[in-house]
Every structure is written in structure tokens, then in C-alpha cells.
Amino acid sequence: MNAYTLRWGIISTGKIATCFVKDLLVDPKTRDVHDVVHKVVAVGSRTTEKAQDFIDTIAGGDKSIKAYGSYEEVYADKDVDAIYIGTPHTSHYDNALAAVKAGKNVLCEKPVTCNAAELRSLLAAVKEHDVFFMEALWTRFQPLTLEVKKLIDEGSLGAPVVLHADLSGDFDIQNIPTTHRILDPALGGGALLDLGPYPLIWAIVALYEHPSNKLSGPSNITGTMLKTPITNVDRNTSFTLTFSSSELAAQAILTCSINLNAQQPGVVIRFERGNIIIPAPIYCPKEFTVQRFGMNGGIVSEERRVFQYVGGGWHFQADDVARCIRDGKKESALWGHSKSLLEMEIFDEVRRQGGYSFPAGIERVV
Numbered sequence: 253m254n255a256y257t258l259r260w261g262i263i264s265t266g267k268i269a270t271c272f273v274k275d276l277l278v279d280p281k282t283r284d285v286h287d288v289v290h291k292v293v294a295v296g297s298r299t300t301e302k303a304q305d306f307i308d309t310i311a312g313g314d315k316s317i318k319a320y321g322s323y324e325e326v327y328a329d330k331d332v333d334a335i336y337i338g339t340p341h342t343s344h345y346d347n348a349l350a351a352v353k354a355g356k357n358v359l360c361e362k363p364v365t366c367n368a369a370e371l372r373s374l375l376a377a378v379k380e381h382d383v384f385f386m387e388a389l390w391t392r393f394q395p396l397t398l399e400v401k402k403l404i405d406e407g408s409l410g411a412p413v414v415l416h417a418d419l420s421g422d423f424d425i426q427n428i429p430t431t432h433r434i435l436d437p438a439l440g441g442g443a444l445l446d447l448g449p450y451p452l453i454w455a456i457v458a459l460y461e462h463p464s465n466k467l468s469g470p471s472n473i474t475g476t477m478l479k480t481p482i483t484n485v486d487r488n489t490s491f492t493l494t495f496s497s498s499e500l501a502a503q504a505i506l507t508c509s510i511n512l513n514a515q516q517p518g519v520v521i522r523f524e525r526g527n528i529i530i531p532a533p534i535y536c537p538k539e540f541t542v543q544r545f546g547m548n549g550g551i552v553s554e555e556r557r558v559f560q561y562v563g564g565g566w567h568f569q570a571d572d573v574a575r576c577i578r579d580g581k582k583e584s585a586l587w588g589h590s591k592s593l594l595e596m597e598i599f600d601e602v603r604r605q606g607g608y609s610f611p612a613g614i615e616r617v618v
């Protein structure tokens with residue numbers, strides 16, 4: 253069977269665009285993938301020099317990759333099948349909408365938009381232009397996550413009861429410029445939008461996607477935010493989700509911080525008959541441990557599973573995008589539109605309770 257080639261146009265040349273493109277250049281055979289391959293055909297930046305420098309640095313100066321000094325030229329390029337968007341949160345809506353209107357398939361970094369209203373508007377355009385669209389929630393596609401999901405669904409641990417998940421990062425907020433995307437409210441700064449998708453994705457995998465939950469949304473959401481006096485964005489955010497509307501009765505306790513390092517606690521999923529423990533960093537964990545309880549409630553067995561592969565882990569989502577586009581699908585079965593929408597609705601509610609409003613004009617749709 254001939255492998256399907258997906259031709260990518262890259263929007264922006266920052267940190268995550270670098271990680272993603274490096275992974276696109278990893279031979280899929282190293283992860284035992286033989287049905288799809290990836291080709292970077294164009295890179296768009298706000299300056300042509302940066303686009304060319306990116307190609308020189310990341311892709312060894314590959315002459316077949318076009319360097320554009322605007323994003324619009326990438327959207328218009330006939331050789332591009334799919335656009336990858338790696339700009340700051342507050343640009344996602346505009347960039348994705350422009351790509352969709354140009355008839356391109358889109359993979360857009362997390363958080364997919366600033367709010368649920370922007371996403372609804374974007375999804376209407378996706379439908380109208382009949383293109384594929386996905387938020388780049390890469391963790392959902394990693395082999396470890398697929399194994400954890402299989403273990404949960406197989407049911408030997410019983411029902412999930414409580415999930416704890418944290419993602420923190422030390423962004424050195426006392427010393428970075430207030431224009432850094434993590435501090436600047438005009439770039440959607442703060443912990444929730446940047447780090448919140450990761451604790452949330454584990455709650456979605458373990459609770460929302462649990463077979464007994466029948467894809468019911470949380471019946472209750474609480475959120476509280478501690479702001480930094482530097483720019484008033486959320487420095488520490490805690491939020492809880494209660495699932496109780498179907499056969500599942502479970503809670504998720506989720507936290508994220510921009511002034512702590514990314515070490516433990518990671519993720520702990522507590523079931524009736526055991527635990528799944530996933531050490532940090534929870535966006536790309538490399539191992540998990542399953543503990544099983546005996547009759548008296550003590551731990552009678554512990555199994556550690558380790559996952560290794562070539563690359564950073566962003567290529568698994570790229571393979572899914574390629575297969576979807578090859579097969580004419582408009583959304584992914586693993587991280588489809590409704591999950592991104594649930595994420596944005598939860599974030600809207602947590603920001604509402606936490607008292608975090610963006611500066612006027614930042615949200616393109618309200």
C-alpha cells in the first residue's frame with residue numbers, strides 16, 4: 253500500500269511550531285507508521301527572513317519548502333493541504349478562520365480559541381467550507397494515553413471516583429517582560445488557557461469519555477483563580493468538575509500554575525479497585541503505574557508501563573490528521589469538535605467564577 257502524503261503549511265516560527273515541525277520531519281516508520289507521511293511545503297512568518305531562518309535551522313535549508321513573509325500567502329498556496337497554527341492563543345480564531353475560508357484543513361494549537369463563542373463561530377465556518385478542523389491536543393494521541401484509555405474502558409479497576417491532575421510551569425514571572433504571552437492579558441496570558449487544557453484532557457479521557465458517562469457534560473463546575481499583581485492574569489487556578497448526570501458519579505480536581513515547576517503530583521485516577529498514577533509532565537508522560545487493591549483495600553499489585561519513541565510526541569496527532577484528511581473526515585474521533593467546545597465552555601465558566609476578563613477587543617466573538 254502506498255503511504256498517503258499530507259502537505260503542511262506552517263503558520264508562525266515560535267517555540268511550539270519548532271517542536272511540531274521537528275516531529276513532522278521524523279520518519280513515521282520509527283513509530284511503526286507506514287500508511288501516512290508528512291511533507292512541510294511552506295512556512296509563513298511575519299517576516300520572510302524569519303520563515304527562511306526557520307527552514308534553514310529546522311529543516312536543513314530544504315529548498316523545496318517555500319518561505320513566506322505573511323500567513324496569507326500560506327493559506328493561498330495551492331500545494332498546501334493542511335495548515336498548522338502555532339501563534340499565541342489570541343490569534344488562533346483569526347488565523348484559523350482565514351485558513352478555513354481559504355478552503356484549508358486546519359490543526360490549531362491549544363487552547364483552540366479564547367472562548368466558546370469564538371469556537372462556535374469557527375466551527376460554523378468549518379462546516380460551511382467543508383474542511384477538517386482539530387485542536388492540537390497532542391496528549392490525546394500519544395500511545396500512553398491510548399493504553400490508559402483502554403485500561404479504563406476494560407473495567408477491571410471498577411468505576412473512576414476521583415481524579416487529581418496538575419500542570420505547572422515555572423515561567424520566572426518576576427523577571428520575564430510583561431509582554432510575554434504567559435503574562436500579557438492581551439495575549440490571553442495566565443495559567444488556565446495555557447496549562448489548563450492538560451489537567452482537563454485527563455478528566456475528559458477518564459470521566460467524560462468513560463463508557464458509563466455517555467458523553468454527558470459535567471453537572472457542576474467550580475473555579476477559583478489567584479491573580480498575579482504583575483499583570484492581573486491568573487497565576488494559580490483550581491477547578492473542579494462533577495459528573496453525575498448518568499451512571500457515572502465522579503469528580504475531577506484540576507490545578508495549574510505558572511509559578512511552580514512541573515514536577516509531581518501529575519495525574520492520579522482513583523478507581524473503586526485501584527489507581528492509575530501518571531507522573532509529570534502530564535502533557536507528554538512516558539510512564540504510568542497501575543495499582544490494584546485487595547479485599548482489605550490495601551495495594552496487592554503494582555505494574556509500571558514505560559513508553560519510548562523517536563521524537564517529541566507531537567507527531568501522533570499529525571498522523572491522525574493525515575488519516576482523517578485522507579479518509580475525508582472533518583474531525584478526529586479522538587479529539588473532535590465537541591471536546592474542544594466542552595473545554596472552552598469549562599474555561600469560560602472558570603474565568604467567570606475567577607473574575608478573569610480579557611481586555612476589550614481581544615475576544616473576536618462574545
Ligand SMILES: NC(=O)C1=CN([C@@H]2O[C@H](COP(=O)(O)OP(=O)(O)OC[C@H]3O[C@@H](n4cnc5c(N)ncnc54)[C@H](OP(=O)(O)O)[C@@H]3O)[C@@H](O)[C@H]2O)C=CC1
Pocket residue numbers: 264265266267268269296297298299302303338339340341343361362363388390433445446535
Ligand atoms: N502543544 C504544545 O505542547 C504547546 C502549545 N503551545 C501553544 O502554542 C501557542 C504558541 O506558543 P509558543 O510557541 O510558546 O509561543 P511563541 O511566542 O514562542 O511563538 C508564537 C509565534 O507566533 C507568531 N506570532 C504572531 N502574532 C504574534 C504576537 N502578537 N505576539 C507574539 N508572537 C506572535 C510569531 O511567529 P512569527 O514571528 O514567525 O510570525 C511567534 O514566534 C500558544 O497558543 C500555546 O498555548 C505552546 C507550547 C507548547
Ligand SMILES: O=C1OC[C@@H](O)[C@H](O)[C@H]1O
Pocket residue numbers: 421446447535
Ligand atoms: O502546551 C504547553 O505545554 C508545555 C508548557 O510549558 C507550555 O507553556 C504550554 O503552552
